[in-house]
Amino acid sequence: MDGRDGMRAADADREAVAERLRVALDEGRLDLHEYDERLQRAYAARTYADLEALLTDLPPVTPPQRSALAPASATAPAVGSLDGQPGPVATRGVTARWLAEVWLPYLNVVAIVVTIWAVTSLLSRDLLYFWPVWVAGPWGAVLLVRTITGLTGGEPQRQSIERERRRQRKRSKRERKRELRAGERDDEPPTA
Secondary structure, three states, X not given: OXXXXXXXXXXXXXXXXXXXXXXXXXXXXXXXXXXXXXXXXXXXXXXXXXXXXXXXOOOOOOOOOOOOXXXXXXXXOOOOOOOOOOOHHHHHHHHHHHHHHHHHHHHHHHHHHHHHHXXXXXXXXXXXXXXXXXXXXXXXXXXXXXXXXXXXXXXHHHHHHHHHHHHHHHHHHHHHHHHHHHHHHHHOOOOO
């Protein structure tokens, strides 16, 4: 290994490769398992050669303005965006929604079990053992790990993109049904 390939990679280089892998996942070039595997190898990479090996079978990223291909989705740019990329406002909203989806069930259940504990303590007129810690503790630890890995892996953005794809599919199905109904009404003979 001579030249650049043998040089040590920096954290910024690893982040750039991780971002390229995220783009490849969003484009459907990698499945989730392969993405996860390559992402782990990217963060463990020591040299430029290690990083480049992760991208050899992926095409280079071409800006949409120079691409001769149609964009992957025909969605409107996100709020706070000038070039079709989510801006800080849109990213914050997506992340906040994802965090709420992850943490709200936990907070609801913890509130319920703490209320049950408080009511039973009041009714017994004694401060009972605080058993809700066995519900809140392990579940909270799992959610904390999920939150950290989800945020570093771009899960909120992926989930938002998938949600938008589902909306578009539903919308197009509704439009097709409307068109079919309108076509059927046009074909019916008038009743006298």
